[in-house]
Amino acid sequence: MQHVIKNNRKSKNLLEKLNNFQPVNSDVTPLRILLHGPVGAGKSSFINSVDSCLEGRVTTRALTSSILEGGSFTLECKTFKFKKTDSFYPFTLIDICGLEDKKGIQTQDIIKLLNGHIRNYYTFNSVKAISEEDPKYNKNPSLKDKIHCLVSVLSANSISRMEEKKDVIRKMKEVRRIASNLGIPQAIIMTKVDEACPLVKANLEKVYTSKKIKEKMELCSSTLGVPVSYIFPIKNYHEEHTTNNTADFLILDALQRIVNFADDYVKDQVDND
Ligand SMILES: Nc1nc2c(ncn2[C@@H]2O[C@H](COP(=O)(O)OP(=O)(O)O)[C@@H](O)[C@H]2O)c(=O)[nH]1
Numbered sequence: 335m336q337h338v339i340k341n342n343r344k345s346k347n348l349l350e351k352l353n354n355f356q357p358v359n360s361d362v363t364p365l366r367i368l369l370h371g372p373v374g375a376g377k378s379s380f381i382n383s384v385d386s387c388l389e390g391r392v393t394t395r396a397l398t399s400s401i402l403e404g405g406s407f408t409l410e411c412k413t414f415k416f417k418k419t420d421s422f423y424p425f426t427l428i429d430i431c432g433l434e435d436k437k438g439i440q441t442q443d444i445i446k447l448l449n450g451h452i453r454n455y456y457t458f459n460s461v462k463a464i465s466e467e468d469p470k471y472n473k474n475p476s477l478k479d480k481i482h483c484l485v486s487v488l489s490a491n492s493i494s495r496m497e498e499k500k501d502v503i504r505k506m507k508e509v510r511r512i513a514s515n516l517g518i519p520q521a522i523i524m525t526k527v528d529e530a531c532p533l534v535k536a537n538l539e540k541v542y543t544s545k546k547i548k549e550k551m552e553l554c555s556s557t558l559g560v561p562v563s564y565i566f567p568i569k570n571y572h573e574e575h576t577t578n579n580t581a582d583f584l585i586l587d588a589l590q591r592i593v594n595f596a597d598d599y600v601k602d603q604v605d606n607d
């Protein structure tokens with residue numbers, strides 16, 4: 335019970351911080367955060383969850399797919415803004431469809447997206463990378479058009495089954511390596527903690543003490559080569575109709591840190607100019 339009250343207060347503080355947040359460079363807004371990861375990892379659900387936490391009620395904006403169609407997804411790149419009372423939050427989440435090897439977005443296109451060459455709402459082609467002549471290709475991107483933080487989204491259970499998804503992991507690692515070379519900060523959202531541990535499913539508070547969750551985070555860290563402190567375990571809003579303090583706290587905490595990473599990156603880029 336004490337935890338619940340504490341999380342309620344902490345969520346309110348986080349929400350207040352996010353409400354007051356202004357990017358360090360007013361020319362580079364909104365901050366652009368790219369979500370990537372396998373189909374079904376919970377990217378769209380995360381966008382909905384962020385929307386729900388910011389709104390204080392469960393919303394269903396990004397239209398999660400409850401049935402995973404056998405690979406016939408469209409390779410769209412969608413940018414989501416979040417509404418404040420009379421404006422928008424100064425950050426956006428960009429959702430790209432799965433990283434599945436042959437059917438997915440090509441690494442070349444992801445590099446172009448990271449570098450700011452691809453305008454919003456572009457539909458990728460799994461066979462042909464975007465041409466520089468395409469009207470949606472931005473030949474001279476500025477810092478504002480680039481990706482300011484790369485977030486890999488993985489479900490807690492899929493981490494132990496990564497052997498089966500070798501191709502996706504290889505592609506994720508490649509994208510992460512490229513982003514590292516570009517100096518883009520990165521984080522990992524580990525979704526579906528409820529499915530990975532029955533104790534957590536019964537009581538989300540247990541996420542802090544669950545051995546299973548700790549193991550998954552360590553495995554994720556060693557598989558992808560990311561420090562545990564950059565891995566954020568969350569449970570998305572996917573079935574429930576009301577928001578929950580602990581779920582809110584985990585989501586808002588992850589969001590707040592990611593937004594700060596993006597802001598620090600922009601600051602460094604400007605300082606180095
Ligand atoms: N139990 C549970 N299910 C989730 C969670 N996040 C997403 N899901 C479910 O996982 C499925 C795939 O999610 P979706 O957001 O469409 O994945 P995407 O392909 O990465 O956009 C959907 O049925 C969601 O309801 C979570 O944290 N816990």
Ligand SMILES: [Mg+2]
Binds near residue numbers: 377378379398399429
């Ligand atoms: Mg999706």
